[in-house]
Amino acid sequence: MTLISSIALRRVLDSRGNATVEADVLTESGGFGRAAAPSGASTGEHEAIELPAGEAIAAAREHAVPRLVGEVYAGNQRAVDAALQAADGTGNFSEIGANSAVAISMAAAKAGADVLGAPLYQHLGGTFRGESFPVPLGNVVGGGEHAKEATHIQEFLAAPVGAPSVSEAVFANAAVHARISELLDDRGIPAAKGDEGAWAPPISDAEAFAVVGEAVDDVASDLGFEIRFGLDMAAAELYDSEADAYVYGDQTRSTAEQVDYVAEMVDEYDLVYVEDPLDENDYEGFAELTERVGGGASAPGASGRGPRADRTLICGDDLFVTNVDRLRDGIDAGAGNAILIKPNQIGTLSDAFDAIELATENGYETVVSHRSGETEDATIAHLAVATDAGFIKTGTVGGERTAKLNELVRIADDAV
Numbered sequence: 001m002t003l004i005s006s007i008a009l010r011r012v013l014d015s016r017g018n019a020t021v022e023a024d025v026l027t028e029s030g031g032f033g034r035a036a037a038p039s040g041a042s043t044g045e046h047e048a049i050e051l052p053a054g055e056a057i058a059a060a061r062e063h064a065v066p067r068l069v070g071e072v073y074a075g076n077q078r079a080v081d082a083a084l085q086a087a088d089g090t091g092n093f094s095e096i097g098a099n100s101a102v103a104i105s106m107a108a109a110k111a112g113a114d115v116l117g118a119p120l121y122q123h124l125g126g127t128f129r130g131e132s133f134p135v136p137l138g139n140v141v142g143g144g145e146h147a148k149e150a151t152h153i154q155e156f157l158a159a160p161v162g163a164p165s166v167s168e169a170v171f172a173n174a175a176v177h178a179r180i181s182e183l184l185d186d187r188g189i190p191a192a193k194g195d196e197g198a199w200a201p202p203i204s205d206a207e208a209f210a211v212v213g214e215a216v217d218d219v220a221s222d223l224g225f226e227i228r229f230g231l232d233m234a235a236a237e238l239y240d241s242e243a244d245a246y247v248y249g250d251q252t253r254s255t256a257e258q259v260d261y262v263a264e265m266v267d268e269y270d271l272v273y274v275e276d277p278l279d280e281n282d283y284e285g286f287a288e289l290t291e292r293v294g295g296g297a298s299a300p301g302a303s304g305r306g307p308r309a310d311r312t313l314i315c316g317d318d319l320f321v322t323n324v325d326r327l328r329d330g331i332d333a334g335a336g337n338a339i340l341i342k343p344n345q346i347g348t349l350s351d352a353f354d355a356i357e358l359a360t361e362n363g364y365e366t367v368v369s370h371r372s373g374e375t376e377d378a379t380i381a382h383l384a385v386a387t388d389a390g391f392i393k394t395g396t397v398g399g400e401r402t403a404k405l406n407e408l409v410r411i412a413d414d415a416v
């Protein structure tokens with residue numbers, strides 16, 4: 001029933017106005033799925049390879065489409081993704097592009113769900129999913145590679161850990177975003193928005209900590225539930241390998257100082273989450289920081305998933321790149337206690353699932369994530385619910401961000 005009968009690929013716009021790949025997958029029985037690839041700006045050096053959209057489409061038409069159409073069932077995700085891997089043949093999608101691969105992989109999953117008449121999260125996760133929801137991490141202030149002349153730290157992320165429902169959590173993050181605008185206004189600080197819709201004010205990281213801390217406290221007391229915050233430091237972008245130091249404008253920090261700095265910020269602001277606090281190859285630094293503030297949660301079965309007062313999540317994004325081999329190295333080293341999951345970093349949903357499974361088995365929290373360049377595609381909302389992820393990182397405002405947030409609200413409302 002779900003035999004793939006055609007695949008169409010086209011160039012569409014992403015949120016930065018760049019071209020990305022959109023895939024349509026049709027099955028013999030009329031099942032249809034459409035998905036588009038996102039794109040990063042602060043990409044990890046170990047990610048699967050994104051090709052220019054036109055090249056990725058041409059290569060996928062030549063190598064992947066003939067292996068899928070009339071050959072593979074869209075309902076069999078492993079077979080779809082194995083065909084994509086075989087068509088590419090490089091291990092990192094440098095032949096057909098991870099952007100073509102992930103668009104086809106996600107579109108096939110949607111086509112499979114369509115034939116079954118099931119919501120995507122249920123097709124991916126089974127009938128017992130859909131009861132628990134991830135905490136949305138909302139980017140409210142940011143800079144780094146996502147906005148010039150703003151903070152050195154890439155993302156300050158609101159985390160409504162005490163919200164009674166996903167809908168209230170989503171609205172809490174929007175309220176924090178709005179409150180920050182007022183606080184910046186009060187201080188006479190102008191702020192444009194960065195690539196993900198976060199405020200990108202020309203202020204120091206220290207000021208940003210103060211403003212975000214105040215906004216989170218204000219909104220928490222208005223709404224009556226706990227809201228904390230976290231960071232994506234995207235430290236690979238700050239790290240200068242020649243100097244072996246992290247560069248914050250005029251100030252530099254050695255690795256030891258960087259670990260101290262992050263640990264101090266965790267204590268001072270009660271941070272619930274820190275992503276990429278160290279360079280993307282520094283397993284040791286990650287392990288040291290995890291030991292200091294991570295509550296030893298990476299011991300198998302030790303965690304109890306989700307936020308815990310004595311446990312700050314130390315999350316590997318550029319460190320792990322959704323890759324089971326790199327995650328296995330991290331587990332062995334005690335590096336981090338959480339992994340960011342970005343399907344386009346690895347190229348297929350099956351590979352992303354494998355990373356989630358390995359993480360969960362080893363007490364690592366999973367955080368399903370958007371990219372800074374996005375589309376209206378809402379697959380990651382379903383992926384997070386399907387895999388019972390503790391968190392989802394997908395922005396706060398802006399159509400390509402609310403596409404995912406509103407999909408979570410609909411899933412909770414049984415409206416998908």
Ligand SMILES: O=C(O)[C@@H](CO)OP(=O)(O)O
Nearest residue numbers: 040041042043370371372
């Ligand atoms: O670093 C990140 O986590 C992401 C998303 O916020 O950014 P980019 O997509 O630019 O890699």
Ligand SMILES: [Mg+2]
Nearest residue numbers: 232275276317
């Ligand atoms: Mg990141």
